[in-house]
Amino acid sequence: MSTRFADDPSLLSASAAADLLQQRRLGAEELLRACLRRIAEREPEVMAWCSLDAESALAQARMLDSGPLRGPLHGLPLAVKDLFDTQDFVSSYGSPIYAQHRPVADAAAVALCREAGAIVLGKTxxxxxxxxxxxxxxxxxxxxxxxGGSSSGSAAAIGAHMVPLALGTQTAASIIRPAAYCGVVGFKPSFGLIARAGIKSLSESLDTVGGFGRCVADVALLTSVMACAPAWRQLGVDRPPRIGLCRTPQWQAASDATRHAVESTAQRLRLAGAHVVDVTLPASFAALPEIHDQIMWADAYKALADERLRHPHQISENLQQRLAIGEKIDVVQNRYNRDRVAQARADLTQVFAECDLLLTPSTHSEAEVGLGQTGDPLFSRTWSALGLPSLHLPTGTGTRGLPLGVQLVGPLGSDAQTLAWCHWTERQLNLS
Known part of the structure; x- marks a missing residue:
């Protein structure tokens, strides 16, 4: 083990820890105990977890250390967003309605991670x-x-070095925004490539499973297991990427620091050998953030029918107001909205004609002051509506000394190549 991490394996990236675990140069119990020490130190302040079972996790770690290698996630502690069903933990979905809800089975994504050797430490x-x-x-x-939100605890747990990997979901910006605010890497794969069975649905049209780590190789490792796509872990490229600098129609809503982060990253990548071009989005993209919002709440009104009918007093006023928006979107408007997304999706060939990746803002700015809100999803709505793979890459800090970074977006279904280009980008920026 590197001397830098010998005294504290919790500082290892998931991919580095996985290599050591596979070589039996690091024990699963040793890594887990380091993570538990970090949790004991940081959790009282960060409050990332809603449930934790150290004893069960330690028993699993000892079993893994004494048995054969289980798979690519062998011995890696994993945090699971409390939107996923877990057979050994309460799954409350962030609502008092489900405070005592104990599923009888794991969500498909959780089961696949366990099969690959991950240790589910708890729910975030x-x-x-x-x-x-x-x-x-x-x-x-x-x-x-x-x-940030909605994958608040998962991103914070990675940012505080409590675990090397964490599961999240994104409907609007629920992976990209908390990754940006917490200074970690977050990856939202193409829509539909990872099974959503056993995850509390908000929008059938948009919900996407992804995850968090400390580098691109980490999220490639995690999501490749859930997608049953080992090729996602092959991160080599044979040339520098063509990168489209995409300021988006919402560019003026971004802070000066955010705009500078995007433009300075483009310049650094140009100097590193990337072919950087300015990309102007087609007119069909202009209304996508608003269309996304309408599709999301129309879906949510139906998905949460039982909760709003039987437990209305246990739904927050904020969510009640948003469900009321969804109620007003009739089938004709909903079909029109989906047709407009389909038109924009058809225009993606034009968008990616001269580039492999889009470089664009992740958020308006650094994490906002206060805990009463989770930030605006504006800069991810377009890409979520289109179902594109997107990744947040931390690049530095802003004027408040909090993390700042950029969003990298690839063509629909190009997840393996998108991860490889993001890995190249990360290395050229000397971030890994």
Missing amino acids: VTTEFATFSPGPTRNPHNPAHTP
Whole structure:
């Protein structure tokens, strides 16, 4: 083991720890105990977890150390967003309605991670049904600031070095935004490539499973297991990428620091050998953030029918108001919205004609002050509506000293290549 991490394996990236675990140069119990020490130190301030079972996890670690290698995630502690069903933990979905809910089976993504050797350490805080009413989690870099949402606890747990890997979901910006605020790598794969069975649904049209790590190789490792796609872990490229600098129609909503982060990253990549071109999105993209919002709440009104009918007093006012928006979107408007997304999706060939990746903002700015909100999903809505693979890459800090980074977006279904280009980008920026 590197001397840098010999005293504290919790500082290892998941991919580095996985290599050591596969070589039996690091024990699963040794890594887990380091993570538990970190949790004991940081959790009282960060509040990333809603349930934790150290004893069961330690028993699993000892079993893995004494038996054969299980798979690519062998011995890696894993945090699971509390939107996923787990047969050994309460799954509350961030709502008091499900405070005592114990599923009888794991979500498909969780089961696949366990099969690959991951140790599910516990459940991390999500906002209410993965919407906008926050839980108690605080930003690991400054507890006075939001960690983002809805995958709040998962991103914060990675940012505080409590675990090397964490599961998340994204409907609007629930992976990209908390990854940005907490200074970690977050990856949302193409829509539909990872099974959503056993995950509390918000929007059948948009919900996507992804995850968090400390580098691109980490999220490639995690999501490749859930997608049953080993090729996602092959991160080599034979040339520098063609990168489209995409300011988007929402560019002026971004802070000066965010715009500078995107443009300076483009310049650094150009100097590293990438072919960087300016990309102007087709007119069909202009209304996508608003269309995404309407599709999301029309879906949510139906998905949460039982909760709003039988437990209305246990749904927050914030969510009640948003479900009321969904109720007003009739089938004709919904079909029209979906047709407009389909038109924009057809225009993707034009968007990616001269580039392999789009470089664009992840968020308006650094994490906002206060814990009563989780930030605006504006800069991810377009890509979520289109179902494109997107990754947040931390690149530095902003004027408040909090993490700042960029979003990298690939063509639909190009996840293996997108991860490889993102890995190249990360290495050229000397971030890994």
